[in-house]
Amino acid sequence: MLLSFILQLFAGKAQKTDYSKYPVYTGNDLGLTYSKTRSVFKIWAPTAEEVELKIYPENSESMGRKEIMQKSNNGTWIATIMGDYKESMYTFSVKINGKWLDNVPDPYAKAVGINGKRAMVIDLKETNPPGWSTDKSPAFKNPTDAIIYELHVRDASIAANSGIKNKGKFIGLAEKGTKNTTGLSTGLDHLKELGVTHIHLLPSYDYNSVDETKPDAKYNWGYDPLNYNVPEGSYSTNAYDGVTRIKEFKQLIQTFHQNGLRVVMDVVYNHTALTENSNFNQLVPGYYYRQTKDGKFSNATACGNETASERPMFRKFMLESMMYWVKEYHIDGFRVDLMGVHDIETMNLISRELHKIKPDILLYGEGWTAGASPLPDSVRALKANAYKLDRIAVFSDDIRDGIKGHVFTHDAKGFATGQTGTEESIKFGIVASVKHPQVDYSKVNYSKAPYAAQPYHTVTYCECHDNHCLKDRIDLSAKDASEADKRKMYKLALSIVLTSQGISFLHAGTEFMRNKKGVENSFESPDSINAIDWDLKSANKDVFDYVKALISIRKQHPAFRMMDARQVAANIVFDAQTVPGVVTYTINGAVVNDKWKKIKICLNGTAEQQMVELGPKEWKTAVLNNQAFTNVPVSGKFQVWPYSCSIFYQE
Ligand code: CA
DSSP states (O other), X not given: OHHHXXXXXXXXXXXXXXXXXXXXXXXXXXXXXXXXXXXXXXXXXXXXSEEEEEEEOTTOSSOOEEEEOEEOGGGEEEEEEESOOTTOEEEEEXXXXXXXXXXXXXXXXXXXXXXXXXXXXXXXXXXXXXTGGGOOXXXXXXXXXXXXXXXXXXXHHOSGGGOOSSTTSGGGGGOOSOBOTTSOBOHHHHXXXXXXXXXXXXXXXXXXXXXXXXXXXXXXXXXSEEEEEXXXXXXXXXXXXXXXXXXXXXXXXXXXXXXXXXXXXXXXXXXXXXXXXXXXXXXXXXXXXXXXXXXXXXXXXXXSOOBOTTSHHHHHHHHHHHHHHHHHHOOOEEEETTGGGSBHHHHHHHHHHHHHHOTTOEEEEOOOOSSOOSSOXXXXXXXXXXXXXXXXXXXXXXXXXXXXXXXXXXXXOOGGGTOTXXXXXXXXXXXXTSOOTTOOGGGSSSOSSOOOSSGGGEEEOSOOSSSOOHHHHHHHHTTTSOHHHHHHHHHHHHHHXXXXXXXXXXXXXXXXXXXXXXXXXXXTOOHHHHSOOTTHHHHTHHHHHHHHHHHHHHHHOGGGSOOOHHHHHHHEEXXXXXXXXXXXXXXXXXXXXOSSSEEEEEEEOSSSOEEEEOOSSOEEEEESSSSEEEEEEEOSEEEEOTTEEEEEEEO
């Protein structure tokens, strides 16, 4: 063996591992199966010569006992320990080519101690808060009914003016009756008041970058996964105890559910925080990751590695992990980070299986990567392949950048900030990237063809945690505009998001002009940049009231939430464009039984007032110049403000 390896070295090429030859284990009992009388440990490590299980008393560094695991079928190893080992910690180590690798928790660990270094034996039943067995997700029907609110657990409560006691913690977001300095609601009550349907939490699984012994010393978004099936410790009140973080996360989910909010987890299966030393790689070196031609870790994520969803045991891991979050934690949806790294077959398998457990689950992801992948584009869950995805949406960068300008060109303007030539990108976004006879695809900013087969394939947004906040971006790109005009641009941008077909998506605080002091990528910026300043809700009450009104209109009117691409194509009619920077269109609401039989939406992205032609028949006003109104009758020629949205309807 060694000799042949040396010979290969001399020949100048290392042997390429054929991972397809590895056995596949299909059982669903990997990890720990606990009972009061025994604990059964099972891991998949087909290349190991020997495997050791080490058990430690709770939070003790010294090993309590060592077990030699027994080889079992299809690459698995098993150890059964009699007695009650609850609250013990454990790790595994494998011997390959005569060398013992690191002691690591297994990827299937469901509870861990401080900083996720060791797994923990727990009784999952003891992690359920009172009433958990009757916890029920709020009613939800179609994916296009979703209005998603993307929130970082710590950002929500860490500012003094959040009025929240448990700052930076899961349970802080479950506090009721919290207020800002001037008495407006914050946290949970605010989310309820706003009326969004889904709270998308930024990574809340156990991640690597924040030291859980000093959770206030460092900030991070958490896109650096350590233990996929365990909540993050820094968001719990006791990260040493394996039970607390689980219980508190469940408490938050339960409270959201009781308050009409569904919960989406942001999941990052595309890479692991550690590469050579990750749990996966210390148990089965190489297998879980894609390699470049020269055998190195490939890196489509720009994070040092990319996982290999096309290999059966990683595909199985992703699927079982998400199924676990849905079953054990009652999670209502997933946002899949860099979904373009994963293969379509895996994503569709996951979608089918999750829909079996929860028919109204919401799935969406980033249809792109952060670098080249050895897996061909045609088989990956990229935006251009969205039409092949089964009930999974992708983020539309077309509408995002159509609204405010190219994300990386900071002074670029978009439709809402006065850039003409962006009209077709806006129209493409309005129809949720489906095929529409009036969209000129050759003029859409990025996609030259409709990539959505159905409106549910598109997530419509203009701001998320990545890149500049909308407020900062408008300040940068429209720096010569008056403050009053910038405010109009801001409202116009959000109007487009909340009136377009597809799934609406808002970044936390956008409803009251949250800013990050100009910081573009705040993934590790301090609280002074990332914390939500709840007094902005009072300072920008007009914006908050407007966004709340738009959300209410969207929820009341199915005309904005069509589920069928043919309906969109036939019942959204754009007016002939006469002025660059102006898009007006009519929705035939009657086709989806909307009580607004006809809806006219006028988007003016120019610096001038514009005349819109409403015809002789009378319309009622729902929104006039970025402000909610009711029942003001209008007809004929009508002047709308610069940078404004107006919505008229006929019953
Ligand atoms: Ca952690």
